[in-house]
Amino acid sequence: QKEVEQDPGPLSVPEGAIVSLNCTYSNSAFQYFMWYRQYSRKGPELLMYTYSSGNKEDGRFTAQVDKSSKYISLFIRDSQPSDSATYLCAMEMGSARQLTFGSGTQLTVLP
């Protein structure tokens, strides 16, 4: 079993839809949770960074962490074609460790 599981998709939604992306993890030692967006042939771009259970909102993006269920989500409201990318969840145990990534979900927002 992988430490971090993420549905690879692909996921296609119409413009304006609410997108829900999810990851589950098995290691309760993970403390910090991140979502990255990666456009084709580009490096990942940090979208959200959280370290506690609950919700964090930034514009159209909301990150949700449920440590008791070992489940994290990223919601995208009013999705746009420019949101079409691969979304990677990532987590780490502490500042001295490297990230553990999910496999990434490929999202396409259709105009």
Place this chain on the structure above:
Amino acid sequence: GAVVSQHPSRVICKSGTSVKIECRSLDFQATTMFWYRQFPKQSLMLMATSNEGSKATYEQGVEKDKFLINHASLTLSTLTVTSAHPEDSSFYICSARGQGARNTIYFGEGSWLTVV
């Protein structure tokens, strides 16, 4: 704006030659940088952890003599692919941990290597 810069973004080299990729932290010092490799439609694979002033730590299965990593300063790490072969063609990405309020990992733009 970008806080980690990678150069070159794209490079083509002949089989048997070596190629160097640079990773710079632009406005912070990074004692630790990470090097990843990514194949099409796959997630990032950690190759090695680069530590300033000491030897890099390589992941299992990564040849340290083939992928030379040097982290000579707090803002620069380099990855040299030696005696490159076509199977080394890939997308290479570096990352660095920020400081203070930005104490998370930021990625460079990535470097496409094609070995012909």
